[in-house]
Amino acid sequence: MRRYLAGRLGQAVAVLWAAYTVSFLVLDLLPGDPVSAMAAGGLDQAAIEPAQIEALRREYGFDQPILVQYLNYLGRAVRGDFGNSVATGRPVTSTLADALPYTLQLTAAALVLAVVLGGAVALYATYTAHRWLRQLLMSLPSLGVSLPTFWIGLMLVQLLSFRLRLLPAFGNEGAASLILPAVTLAVPTGAMLAQLLAKSLLTTLDEPYVQTARAKGAGRTRVHLRHALRNAALPAFTMAGILVGNLMAGSVVVETVFSRNGVGRETVSAVTVQDIPVVQGVIVFGASTFVLANLAVDLIYPLLDPRIVVAAAQQRSTG
Amino acid sequence: MHRVPQSTAVRRRLIATLAVAGSIVLTTACGSDVGTAGAADGDAAKAGGTLTFAVGSYAGCVDPQQVGSNDTIYALRQIVDSLTDQDPATGKVVPWLAERWEVSPDARTFTFHLRPGATFSDGTPVDAQAVKDTFDAAPKLGAKAVLAIGYLSGYTGTRVVDDLTAEVSFKQPNAQFLQATSTFSLGLVSSASARKTADQRCTEGIVGSGPFKLEGYKANQSITLARRTGYNWGSSLWRKPGEAYLDKVVFTIVPEAGVRTGSLQSGQVDAIGSVGLADESALQGGGNVDLRARANPGVVFNLGLNNSRPLLRDLAVRQAIQAAINRQEIVNATFPTGSKPATSVLAHTTPLYTDLSAQLAFDPGKAVSLLEAAGWRLGADGIRAKDGTRLSLEVDWFANAATNRPTLELIQQQLKAVGVEIRLRELPIAQITQIQQSGDFDALWGNITRADPDILRSSYSTALANTYRLDPGKLDTVLDEQAATTDTTKRQALVSQAQQLIVENAYVIPVVELTTELGVAQRVHDLDFEASSRIQLHDTWKS
Numbered sequence: 058m059r060r061y062l063a064g065r066l067g068q069a070v071a072v073l074w075a076a077y078t079v080s081f082l083v084l085d086l087l088p089g090d091p092v093s094a095m096a097a098g099g100l101d102q103a104a105i106e107p108a109q110i111e112a113l114r115r116e117y118g119f120d121q122p123i124l125v126q127y128l129n130y131l132g133r134a135v136r137g138d139f140g141n142s143v144a145t146g147r148p149v150t151s152t153l154a155d156a157l158p159y160t161l162q163l164t165a166a167a168l169v170l171a172v173v174l175g176g177a178v179a180l181y182a183t184y185t186a187h188r189w190l191r192q193l194l195m196s197l198p199s200l201g202v203s204l205p206t207f208w209i210g211l212m213l214v215q216l217l218s219f220r221l222r223l224l225p226a227f228g229n230e231g232a233a234s235l236i237l238p239a240v241t242l243a244v245p246t247g248a249m250l251a252q253l254l255a256k257s258l259l260t261t262l263d264e265p266y267v268q269t270a271r272a273k274g275a276g277r278t279r280v281h282l283r284h285a286l287r288n289a290a291l292p293a294f295t296m297a298g299i300l301v302g303n304l305m306a307g308s309v310v311v312e313t314v315f316s317r318n319g320v321g322r323e324t325v326s327a328v329t330v331q332d333i334p335v336v337q338g339v340i341v342f343g344a345s346t347f348v349l350a351n352l353a354v355d356l357i358y359p360l361l362d363p364r365i366v367v368a369a370a371q372q373r374s375t376g
Numbered sequence: 377m378h379r380v381p382q383s384t385a386v387r388r389r390l391i392a393t394l395a396v397a398g399s400i401v402l403t404t405a406c407g408s409d410v411g412t413a414g415a416a417d418g419d420a421a422k423a424g425g426t427l428t429f430a431v432g433s434y435a436g437c438v439d440p441q442q443v444g445s446n447d448t449i450y451a452l453r454q455i456v457d458s459l460t461d462q463d464p465a466t467g468k469v470v471p472w473l474a475e476r477w478e479v480s481p482d483a484r485t486f487t488f489h490l491r492p493g494a495t496f497s498d499g500t501p502v503d504a505q506a507v508k509d510t511f512d513a514a515p516k517l518g519a520k521a522v523l524a525i526g527y528l529s530g531y532t533g534t535r536v537v538d539d540l541t542a543e544v545s546f547k548q549p550n551a552q553f554l555q556a557t558s559t560f561s562l563g564l565v566s567s568a569s570a571r572k573t574a575d576q577r578c579t580e581g582i583v584g585s586g587p588f589k590l591e592g593y594k595a596n597q598s599i600t601l602a603r604r605t606g607y608n609w610g611s612s613l614w615r616k617p618g619e620a621y622l623d624k625v626v627f628t629i630v631p632e633a634g635v636r637t638g639s640l641q642s643g644q645v646d647a648i649g650s651v652g653l654a655d656e657s658a659l660q661g662g663g664n665v666d667l668r669a670r671a672n673p674g675v676v677f678n679l680g681l682n683n684s685r686p687l688l689r690d691l692a693v694r695q696a697i698q699a700a701i702n703r704q705e706i707v708n709a710t711f712p713t714g715s716k717p718a719t720s721v722l723a724h725t726t727p728l729y730t731d732l733s734a735q736l737a738f739d740p741g742k743a744v745s746l747l748e749a750a751g752w753r754l755g756a757d758g759i760r761a762k763d764g765t766r767l768s769l770e771v772d773w774f775a776n777a778a779t780n781r782p783t784l785e786l787i788q789q790q791l792k793a794v795g796v797e798i799r800l801r802e803l804p805i806a807q808i809t810q811i812q813q814s815g816d817f818d819a820l821w822g823n824i825t826r827a828d829p830d831i832l833r834s835s836y837s838t839a840l841a842n843t844y845r846l847d848p849g850k851l852d853t854v855l856d857e858q859a860a861t862t863d864t865t866k867r868q869a870l871v872s873q874a875q876q877l878i879v880e881n882a883y884v885i886p887v888v889e890l891t892t893e894l895g896v897a898q899r900v901h902d903l904d905f906e907a908s909s910r911i912q913l914h915d916t917w918k919s
Contacts, residue, residue, distance in 0.1 A: 087804070087806075088803070088804065088806075088807050088810070090806060092519055093519075093806050093807065093808065093809035093810055107813055109518070109519055109522075109525070110519060110809060110813075112518070113518055113519045116518075141575070142436070144435075144436045144437070145436035145437060145575075145578055145579060145595075146437075146574070146575025146576075146578050146579055147575075147579055152595070155595065156595070156596075211632070211634055211635075214634075214635060214638065215638065218638065218639075218642065218644075219638035219639075219641065219642045220642075222642055222643075225644065226630075226635050226638060226639050226642070226644055227430075227628065227630050227635060227639060227644075228597065228598075228628065229597070313631050313632065314632055314635065315635075316597075316628070316629060316630040316631060316632070316635065318594060318595060318596040318597045319596075322596045322631075323595075323596065325631075326434065326436065326596065329805070330805070330806065331804070331806045
């Protein structure tokens with residue numbers, strides 16, 4: 058178990074380092090730099106003196122060789138210092154720390170909605186005896202997965218905010234402003250979950266042990282919820298990491314459509330002006346969340362399904 | 377486990393959002409009846425209330441000297457006062473914090489006499505020392521203060537003559553400086569604010585003497601202003617003496633155009649910025665919103681030709697391009713209602729503008745005969761060629777205005793009709809400066825907002841950046857002379873001559889005036905444009 062744990066942790070660190078390095082290289086390869094982006098300001102194209110630009114490049118260290126820049130950034134990043142935003146002059150860590158609570162609120166609410174709605178659709182679709190209802194319910198997840206998030210968002214705003222005037226269209230003040238964004242973000246995630254759970258439930262319901270349970274006289278509901286769901290939920294649980302990643306990516310769009318502050322909005326602003334320190338911070342944050350979610354899944358999974366560790370041990374001895 | 381390459385996914389989705397959102401709004405919110413415009417000006421103006429103004433972007437900085445984006449200037453303009461103000465109707469510079477001023481005949485020394493009694497919101501007086509501190513600090517602010525730095529180019533210092541008299545000097549003639557003192561970029565800040573670093577000023581904000589003060593801001597969310605009590609030193613242009621009407625103004629950042637228009641119509645906000653042609657039909661439907669538009673002064677949207685390129689050294693080619701563009705068609709197809717085609721290299725709202733519409737008329741016949749006479753013959757592919765060289769140009773553009781792409785695509789078609797090929801290349805905004813400096817372009821698409829004709833000198837004098845690689849010549853002399861002339865009549869003659877030279881020689885191809893369009897609820901009154909087509913909220917009130 059200890060070796061298993063060490064291996065997983067080592068992998069997590071490697072992934073973080075790779076995410077950091079690749080993103081650094083990609084950002085460096087982009088033409089232009091944040092200093093010029095800043096000078097370009099608004100709409101206008103008034104020319105700026107080259108000497109001014111050079112002075113600023115020096116100040117931010119953009120004039121140094123790429124390897125030196127990389128090692129400098131990496132050295133500080135390891136100690137948790139991502140430098141200051143080029144655009145605002147604020148430390149990257151506090152910029153993200155200020156935005157994070159809003160994104161957490163949004164993603165947590167969306168995750169709860171996704172699990173409840175996605176789970177309900179999957180369960181009822183596999184439970185109902187009506188063929189037409191089953192088919193309707195089974196087609197909902199693919200619809201939800203294929204609708205673009207921003208379209209769902211704009212439609213909800215049009216209807217519930219602009220026409221019916223029930224909910225605010227923008228901002229993150231108060232619980233009412235959380236409803237539309239959370240629903241929008243929950244749709245694709247919930248749909249993905251429903252797809253997976255429904256498929257897994259259908260397979261499980263054909264397993265011999267379910268037949269046995271039925272033969273022993275368990276009711277339909279009891280078989281469905283106690284026997285089948287328990288096992289069918291396992292594959293869905295392994296998806297947790299991907300779901301977290303999806304929610305984070307979705308928050309970029311949702312926060313923009315609903316004018317909410319958050320990590321997604323910070324990402325958009327930073328990418329627009331090539332604010333490299335902030336973009337790097339966001340990437341490391343995103344990768345860490347993803348890695349942690351997967352690590353948690355990897356560590357909890359053997360507790361739920363002991364076969365995993367056994368299989369891993371066997372692989373090591375044969376390979 | 378599979379790792380999603382996040383940054384690319386993020387970008388792809390973002391681009392998709394921006395591209396499709398506009399069209400959705402068009403199809404879902406379509407009104408039919410047109411509301412009557414015009415606020416009920418008969419009502420008695422009423423003090424109090426909060427104005428909510430939705431803008432599209434957030435600059436990440438609350439120092440008016442370090443911000444160039446309209447969306448943020450709208451808010452920050454209100455917290456600083458300027459030495460002078462500029463009448464949007466006449467372009468005349470009039471008193472504000474300075475009661476009167478003298479300009480030396482060589483346009484190198486400007487003496488301002490301040491009105492007594494004005495104070496910054498930290499209680500310190502608006503005096504000659506504050507003028508000195510503000511101007512001494514501005515040139516050291518760095519790349520984000522590009523506007524202020526440009527206005528103060530050649531600044532040698534400010535002498536505090538007495539408490540209320542400041543004498544500002546330059547090493548070269550600098551006639552544009554007087555108008556520059558009316559801009560937000562040179563708005564006065566308290567001495568304590570001037571001592572702060574550029575980053576501190578961005579994050580903490582500055583202390584000004586304006587009719588509103590910065591009450592707070594939330595990144596990507598809002599900027600909140602509160603009325604300055606006891607304010608009594610407004611611009612000579614304002615109708616209301618003393619304090620502003622509104623208690624508070626909240627600038628809310630709403631990035632999606634469709635959400636801005638919907639929020640205005642459903643009464644969730646009082647006014648919105650950046651209204652485009654696509655938003656107009658939705659806003660006109662409800663009958664409770666007025667659209668207000670004003671052309672931005674300065675250099676119009678133009679194809680800035682690189683005059684050192686072999687193809688473009690040919691005057692006939694440049695003039696042919698100028699004649700082949702149908703400016704009215706572009707205005708009708710892509711710009712907000714009320715926009716005007718370019719009638720000079722300067723927009724008609726710029727002081728000392730000269731109407732050269734005859735020379736910028738759409739005349740494809742003239743374009744064809746110019747090209748034929750210069751030896752450019754139509755090839756099999758419909759593009760002209762001469763000595764084996766095709767008449768093909770690359771136009772670089774940046775995604776800093778929604779109208780850019782459709783406009784350029786239309787120009788592409790119009791030029792193809794006379795046998796000139798245009799290839800469009802979109803570049804990231806971060807690359808503008810690099811491209812301008814390197815000269816690695818055939819043509820750049822862009823405009824510059826500035827309510828003084830000296831913008832022609834900063835843009836086209838070969839002694840300065842010379843982005844468009846003109847050869848030194850007559851234009852330089854004329855531009856230098858206008859910068860050294862304080863007599864308006866003489867300066868008018870010189871500025872007219874400069875516009876004429878640029879248009880005649882087609883160094884750059886003027887196309888269309890940038891128009892700022894706002895959507896304003898009818899319960900909001902007297903929300904006015906100032907001379908640079910930004911807004912002034914002192915006189916604004918809600919019924």
